[in-house]
Amino acid sequence: MKTFDYSIEEIHSTLVSSLRNFFAKCGQKKAVLGLSGGIDSAVVAALAAEALGKENVCGILMPSPFSTMHSLTDAMDLANNLDIEHMVIPIEKMYMRAIRDLEPIFKGDDSWDNTQENIQARIRGMIIMAYSNRHGALALNTSNKSELAMGYGTLYGDLSGAVMVIADIYKIQVYDLARYINREKTIIPISTITKAPSAELRHDQKDSDTLPDYALLDPVLHALIEEGRTKEELIKEGVEEALIDRILTLKARSAFKVHQMPPVIKISEKPIHDPSKWV
16 A cells, blocks of 8 residues: 655645645634644644744643643643743633533433543633634644544534644654654654553543554555545455454544534645635
8 A cells, every 4th residue: 555645844844834824814823722742732833833933822731630741741841842822721620510510411320431531622622712712813723634534533622623734644644744843853742752642531541442553544544535445455455354344434433523624734635624625
């Protein structure tokens, strides 16, 4: 299978120039985003600082009861390295209040599922939008193409924003982009690049709990989306049928989310989005 179509230098240049042009067309200067300590938000923050100027970017750290200390430290180190405005707004009290107030829905059933996880994501979205409204800043979405294709995101939570900056590049490319951003000096903390990706919406959560490993997932997604390959063709090339079926099932189940997403900065010829919303 072919891997990817564009060099990391081309991707970096396109993302920076397109983000700058998007803000110019909107007549806006300031951006806000959530900083989780993860690779996606780190890359988007660095791109925004380059495209808009560090004085026009604000990062909000929103730790929950499930956030790790190293993630908070990584997010703070990133903000300091970029020299951008940043603030910490813990969401634990808001989350616990929401759980109490939603008791008529839970009806005494405290078993864990994505309901509790999505509540956290939507609280964070509310905070980002509060800053956006109060300070006239556009919210930057930090979801990548791998996650979006698999439906790994929360509607009205982390899928919100004025523009999706890295929604047309795969997770593997996000890591390559982080290393490219660090080519002259460390901007994105090394631990952000090396640690296992996690949404940190429950204890000890890893992306791999829900998704295939990105090293396996991304080439198959590229073959299905960009190359238009079939399941049968991929099986002939040695890809496990169970892996393909899992990917196709997750992709089909999440298709409804794609229609509700913000505009996407276009990199490939096949974004998983409505073409009318390409930037």
